[in-house]
Amino acid sequence: MIAGTEWIVDANGCRPEALQDLGLLKAVFRRVVTDLQLQVVDEILWHQFPPPGGLTGMALLSESHLTCHTYPEFGLATINLYCCRSRPEWPWAECLRDFLGAKAVTVHAIERHAATPDLPSLRHSLQFALAKES
Amino acid sequence: MIAGTEWIVDANGCRPEALQDLGLLKAVFRRVVTDLQLQVVDEILWHQFPPPGGLTGMALLSESHLTCHTYPEFGLATINLYCCRSRPEWPWAECLRDFLGAKAVTVHAIERHAATPDLPSLRHSLQFALAKES
Numbered sequence: 001m002i003a004g005t006e007w008i009v010d011a012n013g014c015r016p017e018a019l020q021d022l023g024l025l026k027a028v029f030r031r032v033v034t035d036l037q038l039q040v041v042d043e044i045l046w047h048q049f050p051p052p053g054g055l056t057g058m059a060l061l062s063e064s065h066l067t068c069h070t071y072p073e074f075g076l077a078t079i080n081l082y083c084c085r086s087r088p089e090w091p092w093a094e095c096l097r098d099f100l101g102a103k104a105v106t107v108h109a110i111e112r113h114a115a116t117p118d119l120p121s122l123r124h125s126l127q128f129a130l131a132k133e134s
Numbered sequence: 135m136i137a138g139t140e141w142i143v144d145a146n147g148c149r150p151e152a153l154q155d156l157g158l159l160k161a162v163f164r165r166v167v168t169d170l171q172l173q174v175v176d177e178i179l180w181h182q183f184p185p186p187g188g189l190t191g192m193a194l195l196s197e198s199h200l201t202c203h204t205y206p207e208f209g210l211a212t213i214n215l216y217c218c219r220s221r222p223e224w225p226w227a228e229c230l231r232d233f234l235g236a237k238a239v240t241v242h243a244i245e246r247h248a249a250t251p252d253l254p255s256l257r258h259s260l261q262f263a264l265a266k267e268s
Contacts, residue, residue, distance in 0.1 A: 003210055008140065010247050045194055047175050058192050058199060060179055065192060065201050069218070076137055078246050080214065084203070106247065112212050113144050113240065 004064060004084035006110045011077040011096040013103025019054050019070035019077060022046060028079075028099050029057060029066060036087050038063055063087075077102070082112070138198060138218035140244045145211040145230040147237025153188050153204035153211060156180060162213075162233050163191060163200060170221050172197055197221075211236070216246070 018024050026046075033040060039062040047056045054070030064082035071077075077100055079092075093105035152158050160180075167174060173196040181190045188204030198216035205211075211234055213226070227239035 003144075003205060003208060003212065006142065006214075008244060008246075010137075012247070041181050041190075042179065045176065045179060045192070047194055049196075056175075056194055056199070058179070058194055058201075060181055060190055060192055062183075064203050064212075065190070067192075067199050067201070067216075069198050069216070071137060071218075074137060076247075078137065078198075078216070080140075080216070082201075082203070082212070082214070084205075108244065110142060110242065110244075112142075113146070113210075 003112045004082060005087070006080060006082040006112060007090075007092070008108040008110065009079040009081070009092045009096070010106045011079070011092075011100060011102035012075060012105070013101070014070075014075045014077055014096070015101035016072040016075060018100045019072040019075070020048075020051070022048060022055060024099055025055050025057055025068060025070065028068065028095065029059060031095055031099075032066060032081065032090070033059070033061075036081075036083070036090060038066070038083075084112075137246045138216060139221070140214060140216040140246060141224075141226070142242040142244065143213040143215070143226045143230070144240045145213070145226075145234060145236035146209060146239070147235070148204075148209045148211055148230070149235035150206040150209060152234045153206040153209070154182075154185070156182060156189060158233055159189050159191055159202060159204065162202065162229065163193060165229055165233075166200060166215065166224070167193070167195075170215075170217070170224060172200070172217070218246075 041060045045058040057068045059066040064084050067080045069078050096102040175194045179192040188206050191202045193200040198218050201214045203212050230236040
């Protein structure tokens with residue numbers, strides 16, 4: 001039995017200044033929460049690491065969790081969404097391009113299992129190239 | 135370039151009452167944090183869902199995050215540890231057997247990437263059966 005899906009999203013080629021912009025990261029969270037009709041429990045936890053560090057955001061959801069870590073030095077944002085209820089696929093790549101300037105986004109969807117699975121639980125792994133490499 | 139490893143751990147066959155015991159779940163977090171020398175930033179967020187619901191815990195780490203969700207109705211605990219620094223493998227199965235009575239534990243280790251990977255990023259996937267099925 002499947003006890004939810006975890007989306008593991010790595011966004012590369014992001015603008016370093018976007019990855020240090022708390023307002024932008026909050027906007028990404030709002031977009032995900034609104035579009036996927038998630039319920040945030042309590043306050044969302046945010047932490048800004050000293051420059052040149054990035055940001056961490058963690059939302060405890062009634063559906064499980066949403067987290068984000070940014071690495072301005074690598075142009076990288078890593079996001080997890082774990083949903084114990086079924087959710088439609090969502091345009092991670094386009095959203096992260098629009099908000100953070102991402103040029104390549106990898107999305108893994110992994111099923112979490114109640115009872116040991118007989119099948120590999122990597123549901124799919126997708127890569128999106130959003131702009132030509134220079 | 136690898137920007138850390140995520141361990142996705144599903145523990146099945148746990149004692150339902152253990153999965154509703156906040157003290158036990160806090161002890162699991164303490165064990166992970168201490169053994170792997172992680173640094174917790176701020177307070178750990180805990181939420182107890184109304185019975186027969188389970189517990190959620192989220193720790194913001196300077197190394198990324200540690201989360202846990204429990205599903206007493208399925209005997210299931212789902213844990214994520216995301217570490218942007220290298221960490222040794224750790225005896226998840228034995229720990230979750232000892233604390234929660236887990237009978238089968240699945241551990242996926244996934245590498246998070248700065249720059250789109252050429253190789254599949256599922257590093258390994260292990261299953262541990264801790265007790266014979268009755």
